[in-house]
Amino acid sequence: MPVNTKNDSVVSVKPVFLPWQKPFLEQLKSLHQRKRLPHAILLSLPGEEDNTGFIWYLSMLLLCRHDENSRPCGECSSCQLMLANTYPDFKLVGLEYDEKNKKVNKNIKIEQIRELIHEVHLTRNYDNLKIVVIYPAEKMSIAGANSLLKTIEEPAAHVLVLLVTHHSGRIPVTIRSRCQQWDINFPAQVEALDWLQKQGMQSDESGRYLELAEGDPVLALQLQEINFVDQVGQFKQLFAQYLQNQIDVTNLVQLLKSTDIALTRRLVSMVIKAYCFQFSGLLDGVNANTTPGNKVAAQAMTGLLTQAERQLMIEDNNLDLQLQLEDVLISVKQIIISNR
Numbered sequence: 147m148p149v150n151t152k153n154d155s156v157v158s159v160k161p162v163f164l165p166w167q168k169p170f171l172e173q174l175k176s177l178h179q180r181k182r183l184p185h186a187i188l189l190s191l192p193g194e195e196d197n198t199g200f201i202w203y204l205s206m207l208l209l210c211r212h213d214e215n216s217r218p219c220g221e222c223s224s225c226q227l228m229l230a231n232t233y234p235d236f237k238l239v240g241l242e243y244d245e246k247n248k249k250v251n252k253n254i255k256i257e258q259i260r261e262l263i264h265e266v267h268l269t270r271n272y273d274n275l276k277i278v279v280i281y282p283a284e285k286m287s288i289a290g291a292n293s294l295l296k297t298i299e300e301p302a303a304h305v306l307v308l309l310v311t312h313h314s315g316r317i318p319v320t321i322r323s324r325c326q327q328w329d330i331n332f333p334a335q336v337e338a339l340d341w342l343q344k345q346g347m348q349s350d351e352s353g354r355y356l357e358l359a360e361g362d363p364v365l366a367l368q369l370q371e372i373n374f375v376d377q378v379g380q381f382k383q384l385f386a387q388y389l390q391n392q393i394d395v396t397n398l399v400q401l402l403k404s405t406d407i408a409l410t411r412r413l414v415s416m417v418i419k420a421y422c423f424q425f426s427g428l429l430d431g432v433n434a435n436t437t438p439g440n441k442v443a444a445q446a447m448t449g450l451l452t453q454a455e456r457q458l459m460i461e462d463n464n465l466d467l468q469l470q471l472e473d474v475l476i477s478v479k480q481i482i483i484s485n486r
C-alpha cells in the first residue's frame with residue numbers, strides 16, 4: 147500500500163504508467179481537450195502496489211502546456227514543476243508519517259481533508275487546471291469523507307478532485323454516487339504474459355508467477371524478484387514438519403517471518419487456499435471423489451481463509467503479527483489433523 151504520500155514529504159516522484167492504463171489516460175486527455183472533464187473522479191485501481199507514479203503521470207498529462215501531445219512533454223514549465231513536485235495547483239493528500247509515534251497513520255485525517263477543501267477554493271496560480279488527489283481514498287475517515295461531500299457536489303471551476311483507491315467497495319456510497327467512477331483492471335492473460343516477457347521473464351516462469359500473483363503482472367514480477375516459487379517450496383517443507391510435530395508453531399512463524407511480512411501473509415494465505423482446494427477435491431479436478439468429511443473440512447478451511455484474510459491481509463490492525471500467524475496456523479493444523 148502507498149504510504150507517506152503527502153506531497154510536502156515527497157521529494158520527487160517518477161511519473162510512470164503501465165500499458166493497460168493507457169486507454170484510461172487517452173480517454174482522460176480527450177475529455178480534458180474537449181473541456182468535458184468531470185469535476186470529481188473516483189478511480190479504482192487493481193492490486194495493492196503503490197500507484198503514486200501513475201497519479202503523477204496522469205496529472206502531468208493533464209497539466210502539460212503542450213496540450214496536443216498524447217504524453218506529457220516533460221519540458222514545459224508545468225511538466226518541470228510537476229517533476230520537481232513544486233506545481234502550486236496540484237495537491238496530493240495521503241497517509242502521513244507520524245513523527246511522534248514513528249509510524250504511518252492508519253487514516254487520512256479530517257484536518258488534511260479540510261486543508262484540501264480550502265485549497266480547492268483558493269484562486270489558482272496558473273491559467274490551467276487545478277488537481278487535488280486523495281490516495282488511498284478508502285483511508286479517509288468517515289468525518290473526512292463527510293466533509294468532502296459538499297465540495298464534490300458543488301464543484302469549483304477548473305478543479306479536478308481525483309479520488310484514487312484500490313478498494314472502491316470501502317468508499318462510502320455518498321462519495322461514490324457523487325463521483326464519476328472509472329475502473330482500471332488487470333490486463334488479459336495474454337497481454338500480461340507478453341508484458342512479463344518484455345520485462346525479461348522467461349516464458350516458462352511467467353505463467354507460473356502470474357498465477358501465483360492472481361493475475362497481477364506487477365506483483366508477478368515482484369514475486370519473481372524474490373524467488374517466490376522457491377520460498378513456497380521452503381514454506382511447504384516447514385509446514386510439513388510442523389504438521390508432523392517436528393517444529394512448533396512459534397518456531398514455524400519465526401522461520402517465516404525472517405522473510406518479509408507481506409510475503410509471509412501471502413504464503414500463509416496461499417497454503418490455506420491450497421488446502422481448501424485439496425479438501426474440496428478441486429486440486430485434482432475430481433469433485434466426485436470429495437467425501438462428506440472433506441466437504442466439511444473444505445468449508446472450515448474456507449471460513450478460516452476468510453477470517454485469516456481479514457486478520458492478516460488488513461495491514462492496519464493492531465494485533466501482534468506473530469500471534470495472529472500462530473493463531474491461523476494452529477487452526478489450519480487442527481482442521482488438517484482432524485480430517486486425515
Ligand SMILES: [Zn+2]
Binds near residue numbers: 209210218223226
Ligand atoms: Zn509539458
